[in-house]
Amino acid sequence: xxxxxxxxxxxxxxxxxxxxxxxxxxxxxxxxxxxxxxxxxxxxxxxxxxxxxxxxxxxxxxxxxxxxxxxxxxxxxxxxxxxxxxxxxxxxxxxxxxxxxxxxxxxxxxxxxxxx
Amino acid sequence: xxxxxxxxxxxxxxxxxxxxxxxxxxxxxxxxxxxxxxxxxxxxxxxxxxxxxxxxxxxxxxxxxxxxxxxxxxxxxxxxxxxxxxxxxxxxxxxxxxxxxxxxxxxxxxxxx
Numbered sequence: 001x002x003x004x005x006x007x008x009x010x011x012x013x014x015x016x017x018x019x020x021x022x023x024x025x026x027x028x029x030x031x032x033x034x035x036x037x038x039x040x041x042x043x044x045x046x047x048x049x050x051x052x053x054x055x056x057x058x059x060x061x062x063x064x065x066x067x068x069x070x071x072x073x074x075x076x077x078x079x080x081x082x083x084x085x086x087x088x089x090x091x092x093x094x095x096x097x098x099x100x101x102x103x104x105x106x107x108x109x110x111x112x113x114x115x116x
Numbered sequence: 117x118x119x120x121x122x123x124x125x126x127x128x129x130x131x132x133x134x135x136x137x138x139x140x141x142x143x144x145x146x147x148x149x150x151x152x153x154x155x156x157x158x159x160x161x162x163x164x165x166x167x168x169x170x171x172x173x174x175x176x177x178x179x180x181x182x183x184x185x186x187x188x189x190x191x192x193x194x195x196x197x198x199x200x201x202x203x204x205x206x207x208x209x210x211x212x213x214x215x216x217x218x219x220x221x222x223x224x225x226x227x228x229x
Contacts, residue, residue: 004159043206045216056215091160098215105217107160
């Protein structure tokens with residue numbers, strides 16, 4: 001069974017440019033999450049989809065970040081325009097059930113974003 | 117608000133010796149707690165979880181953790197370290213509202229031969 005797949009694994013862009021990160025969850029997982037780790041900081045929650053609906057987007061830092069999950073399958077996270085402080089590793093995770101009720105999150109390997 | 121504090125940013129052990137990675141939590145109610153591990157260039161993997169059942173939780177690869185409410189701790193232990201245990205370990209608590217997981221800053225475990 002394929003795990004959570006993220007693309008690209010590493011992206012280097014200049015300040016002001018746009019980047020789109022993609023996540024393919026494990027097939028059948030309705031729950032999809034985005035997390036981010038900025039250099040030297042904790043991994044922090046960005047948002048949670050249940051199928052195509054945003055269940056919780058309380059962690060999205062600002063309106064330069066746009067997440068979508070059309071059709072309830074893969075998800076994209078767009079950063080436009082990118083700023084230096086957006087550099088970090090973006091993790092995607094999926095689960096059948098939500099955490100705290102027995103649901104285990106399966107994480108991808110992350111997409112490393114470097115903004116110059 | 118929920119939070120976790122990992123008391124050591126880096127722990128070094130010799131192969132075959134015990135491992136102890138410390139984590140304290142803060143929660144206004146009975147928390148759901150997890151330990152995740154990340155090996156280099158890999159995704160985060162769940163080691164074990166506590167969700168108010170048995171206080172001693174056994175996980176994969178010989179790891180276990182004990183939930184101690186009186187000490188607000190959830191330390192991760194392993195009797196005998198293996199070279200393949202070298203990785204970064206994260207103590208995690210589920211947030212009270214929503215479904216967000218709250219991560220500690222991570223502890224890097226080094227294992228020498």
